[in-house]
Amino acid sequence: MSDTTRHIKHNALRPETIAAHTLKSTDEATGAVAPPLYTSSTYARDQSYTPKLRENYVRNGNPTLWQAEQTIAALEQGEEALLFASGMAAITTLLETVPQGGHVAAPDVMYYGTRDWLKRLEAKGRITLTLFDAVKPEALAGAVQKGKTDLLWIETPLNPTWDVIDIAAAAKTAHAAGAILAVDATASAAVTTQPLLLGADIVFHSATKYLNGHSDVLAGALITRKLDQRWQEIGMLRTKIGAPLAPFESWLLIRGLRTLFVRYRQASQNALALARHFEKHPKIERALYPGLASHRGHDIARRQMTDGFGGMLSLLVKGGATDAVRVCTRLKVIVPATSLGGVESLAEHRKTVEGPASPVPDNLIRLSIGIEHVDDLIADIEQALG
Incomplete structure (x- = not known):
């Protein structure tokens, strides 16, 4: 984050205030109340050839992107957030961390883009997949295989029946089997549901939707409960694939978050x-x-x-x-x-x-x-x- 910007100490603030200020008060350099947009694709190094920012190229990050990510992480009470150029870019990057032949369990009714991609990976022999009836808690428990399941993916509420999955119970089931729990919380947002506090390991949002809220941004977000090896791999993959959210879309997302x-x-x-x-x-x-x-x-x-x-x-x-x-x-x-x-x-x-x-x-x-x-x-x- 730019040194020219004063941060609000958000740990004592209510989430409504965090969102309205998107973690920052005014820009110290100019006094601007609206957050600035940094459009540069590259950033100069200093006289010792050290990057002035923590990254020096937009594929690795950007001050506008970081502000949006830090705001979303604070709202979800996660350790860190990563923003992607689309929701599916975020989902496919997470699924790339499933080991070859690893087992994934997911609801049979959910966002069809995720379901189709999971079936594609299964058809290619990349993963093994179990789809379960989310209405039946015993079906979720039966779909998770101890020592085999790597990822339990759930959506709540489920698109488009809006059935609700018990996140805390799903987390216990996943962790008992040695799996992680990822929750698509696109339809609920941090306003009303905080999956990480209920035991989830990763939260996903199609940030196109409620986080932005103005039908003019394509974006995806992942938020993690802990900075582990898997999370580091997700960050590396985002950079290598070239999938971070662009500066202008990040700025539009910041604007949307302020009224979330x-x-x-x-x-x-x-x-x-x-x-x-x-x-x-x-x-x-x-x-x-x-x-x-x-x-x-x-x-x-x-x-x-x-x-x-x-x-x-x-x-x-x-x-x-x-x-x-x-x-x-x-x-x-x-x-x-x-x-x-x-x-x-x-x-x-x-x-x-x-x-x-x-x-x-x-x-x-x-x-x-x-x-x-x-x-x-x-x-x-x-x-x-x-």
């Missing part, structure tokens, strides 16, 4: 109101949202989601795929688009996006609820259903 808490809380309030409204709707088969008492993961969610249940909601429309797609195309306020965590609400027919091999129900619409007035969102879905 207010955005997430508003989206959570809106999503809960929508879920309650449509839970008993005559044209909706079921509303899937962990904040509903009727949701099968609600009790676990109440324990580990301490500040709202997030903005992600799925609706099972009565009928089939054609009926669900028709609802998406009739929406006027909610945008029919892929992604989540932005300030604007989005809807997608998930089966179309994932393809015919997807385990997602044909009639499922995934909604990413934004920060608009909730009455406008309810009215929009009502007219689309009508």
